[in-house]
Amino acid sequence: MTIFSIKAPVVAAAVGAAVVAGSFAVPTSAEAAPKCGKHEQVVKILTKKFKEKRTAIGLVSNKGVMELYVSKGGSWTALFTRPDGVACVMAAGSAMETLKVALGPEV
Numbered sequence: 001m002t003i004f005s006i007k008a009p010v011v012a013a014a015v016g017a018a019v020v021a022g023s024f025a026v027p028t029s030a031e032a033a034p035k036c037g038k039h040e041q042v043v044k045i046l047t048k049k050f051k052e053k054r055t056a057i058g059l060v061s062n063k064g065v066m067e068l069y070v071s072k073g074g075s076w077t078a079l080f081t082r083p084d085g086v087a088c089v090m091a092a093g094s095a096m097e098t099l100k101v102a103l104g105p106e107v
Contacts, residue, residue, distance in 0.1 A: 036088040039081050043069075046077055055098075070096050 036042075046052045052069035060066050064083060070076045076096040081087040 036086050039085050039087040042079060042087040042089070046079070050075055050077070052077055066090075070098075 043054075046069045050069075050071055051073070052071045052075060054067050055070045056068040058066050060080065065081045067079045067081065068076060069079060074096045075094050076092065077089055078091040079087050080090050
């Protein structure tokens with residue numbers, strides 16, 4: 001099994017079902033756009049249902065915030081939040097590994 005073996009449909013489907021059940025804003029086509037909702041509600045699903053915790057955060061060209069949520073079991077979700085507080089699941093998968101990278105001068 002390769003670490004790039006992504007099982008995103010399973011996580012995306014579960015988050016998508018929670019989005020519908022929680023009356024989030026859902027695109028009309030399941031394949032057209034990521035699943036979105038209020039940041040607090042999406043994070044609650046990631047932490048309670050998938051046991052994922054935020055492990056990284058960064059600004060995206062002053063247009064929002066990208067967060068990475070990861071579980072101890074290796075599932076992960078990339079979440080983009082717009083300035084208006086709407087968060088969208090951009091990608092999800094499995095087999096996440098943390099690498100130790102020495103920060104220093106670029107090579």
